[in-house]
Amino acid sequence: MDEEIEIINTNTRVEKLKNFLISKRKQLITSLILIILILITFFGYQEFKSSSKEKLANKFNSIVTNFETGKKENINNSLIEIINTKDKTYSPLAFFFLLDNDLITSSDEINSYFDLLINEVSLEKEIKNLTIYKKGLFNSEFVQENELLNILNPVIKSEDILPKSDWYKKFEKYWEPSEQKARENLDNFVNKSILNYGVNRDFPSIKGTSLLSPYIRNGQINVGDIWQKCKKLKSNNVSIKKYTNEIGWREFSHSLINYFPQMLKGNLRKEFDKFPWVNNSKFLNAWKKGMTGYPIVDAGMRELYETGWMHNRIRMVVGSFLVKHLRINWKEGEKYFRNCLLDFNEANNVAQWQWVAGCGADAAPYFRIFNPILQGEKFDKQGDYVKKWVPELSKVPPKYIHKPWEMEKKYQEAINTIIGSSYPMPIVVHEKARADALSAFQSIKKKN
Numbered sequence: 001m002d003e004e005i006e007i008i009n010t011n012t013r014v015e016k017l018k019n020f021l022i023s024k025r026k027q028l029i030t031s032l033i034l035i036i037l038i039l040i041t042f043f044g045y046q047e048f049k050s051s052s053k054e055k056l057a058n059k060f061n062s063i064v065t066n067f068e069t070g071k072k073e074n075i076n077n078s079l080i081e082i083i084n085t086k087d088k089t090y091s092p093l094a095f096f097f098l099l100d101n102d103l104i105t106s107s108d109e110i111n112s113y114f115d116l117l118i119n120e121v122s123l124e125k126e127i128k129n130l131t132i133y134k135k136g137l138f139n140s141e142f143v144q145e146n147e148l149l150n151i152l153n154p155v156i157k158s159e160d161i162l163p164k165s166d167w168y169k170k171f172e173k174y175w176e177p178s179e180q181k182a183r184e185n186l187d188n189f190v191n192k193s194i195l196n197y198g199v200n201r202d203f204p205s206i207k208g209t210s211l212l213s214p215y216i217r218n219g220q221i222n223v224g225d226i227w228q229k230c231k232k233l234k235s236n237n238v239s240i241k242k243y244t245n246e247i248g249w250r251e252f253s254h255s256l257i258n259y260f261p262q263m264l265k266g267n268l269r270k271e272f273d274k275f276p277w278v279n280n281s282k283f284l285n286a287w288k289k290g291m292t293g294y295p296i297v298d299a300g301m302r303e304l305y306e307t308g309w310m311h312n313r314i315r316m317v318v319g320s321f322l323v324k325h326l327r328i329n330w331k332e333g334e335k336y337f338r339n340c341l342l343d344f345n346e347a348n349n350v351a352q353w354q355w356v357a358g359c360g361a362d363a364a365p366y367f368r369i370f371n372p373i374l375q376g377e378k379f380d381k382q383g384d385y386v387k388k389w390v391p392e393l394s395k396v397p398p399k400y401i402h403k404p405w406e407m408e409k410k411y412q413e414a415i416n417t418i419i420g421s422s423y424p425m426p427i428v429v430h431e432k433a434r435a436d437a438l439s440a441f442q443s444i445k446k447k448n
């Protein structure tokens with residue numbers, strides 16, 4: 001009997017344990033399902049959030065691109081749509097874009113967007129700026145300029161805008177930026193060099209030009225004053241005329257851009273829109289770094305990077321090399337010059353690059369292709385300019401300085417200048433590059 005009771009008790013315990021386990025398993029499964037559901041919802045939401053942010057960013061970017069390329073239809077509406085979306089990331093940008101480009105002008109409209117943004121943008125800092133900006137716009141007596149600056153200053157700190165490294169310091173070796181120095185340079189040039197300008201201006205190793213362009217660019221001297229100073233010489237000397245002509249070319253570039261502002265964005269000669277430019281970042285970088293293997297080109301590019309200025313003759317040579325030998329769009333060269341030149345001005349730079357490429361007004365025809373070897377031999381016969389900027393060629397004799405790859409191997413070893421190792425081999429062969437450029441040019445002629 002005792003045994004039977006024992007068996008029943010054991011069975012009941014087993015049964016209970018089984019039930020207990022089953023109920024725990026159910027709970028576990030339910031919890032797992034719940035956790036999975038929560039995870040799916042969370043990641044799905046994140047995905048949705050980031051993809052909608054991305055979409056918004058893309059939309060904003062495409063609007064800005066359309067605006068820049070002149071396609072302005074419906075931009076207003078799209079920007080307003082961005083301002084009205086729930087995600088406010090791009091709202092302030094969209095608002096300022098509308099404002100900066102005079103797409104919204106009435107103060108009522110501006111006010112209503114401000115209110116919309118201020119109500120919805122959560123960032124406290126942003127709200128503060130917008131409020132102050134708004135007050136500054138509509139009630140300048142209420143918010144003094146100083147007060148505005150004080151509030152904006154902590155947000156736009158000068159150290160955030162200035163370059164992090166002091167690479168610009170090197171320019172102090174070459175330039176002294178002041179009105180006084182500009183006047184001094186002009187006096188020196190007019191008293192000592194102007195009469196030889198006509199000849200010396202083409203030789204990059206001679207200080208034969210006025211070197212006034214950075215001062216003109218930065219407003220430290222006025223072209224009108226330069227002109228008057230030259231006129232006071234009361235001379236018919238060809239060099240003086242040549243010099244004032246150059247000042248005239250500057251005016252020409254500015255009036256070109258004034259009458260044909262579309263030049264800032266593209267070719268003045270529309271047939272060049274079909275030119276088969278080559279995308280080659282390796283060649284472009286070699287050009288920028290002064291590592292093309294053509295010494296006169298490399299010297300120019302290194303002078304530019306080091307001093308923020310490049311001799312005019314060499315600007316033409318490096319420009320021609322980029323657009324003709326490498327067939328890279330002139331806009332790449334224009335962009336790089338814009339970043340490096342201390343005398344950069346939009347009108348001269350764009351007009352001159354289009355002159356070089358053959359697609360501008362009064363342009364050098366595309367088939368006029370500067371030969372970098374002959375240009376070097378003509379304007380830097382002894383190689384002084386090349387040796388200054390490409391010191392790895394300092395032991396190369398004048399005969400080979402513009403074509404160092406032609407030196408015999410034994411000789412390269414003797415002077416410890418191995419072409420292909422101490423200095424690069426040419427990245428393109430002149431004759432082939434010239435032929436390719438001409439046939440590319442023929443192709444756009446046929447299309448027209």
Ligand SMILES: Cc1cc2nc3c(=O)[nH]c(=O)nc-3n(C[C@H](O)[C@H](O)[C@H](O)COP(=O)(O)OP(=O)(O)OC[C@H]3O[C@@H](n4cnc5c(N)ncnc54)[C@H](O)[C@@H]3O)c2cc1C
Pocket residue numbers: 201209210211212213214216217246247248249250251253310311312313315316319337341343344345346348349350352353356
């Ligand atoms: C591809 C390329 C890009 C250029 N980009 C610029 C630029 O961004 N800014 C700029 O000022 N010049 C530019 N130039 C023109 C010219 O090279 C420089 O004006 C000149 O080298 C400046 O040196 P400088 O003051 O000693 O000239 P100088 O020979 O002493 O000439 C006196 C002034 O005349 C004007 N001038 C001279 N040559 C030209 C020219 N060809 N076209 C228009 N104006 C000229 C400049 O204001 C110059 O300062 C560019 C030329 C080329 C080929």
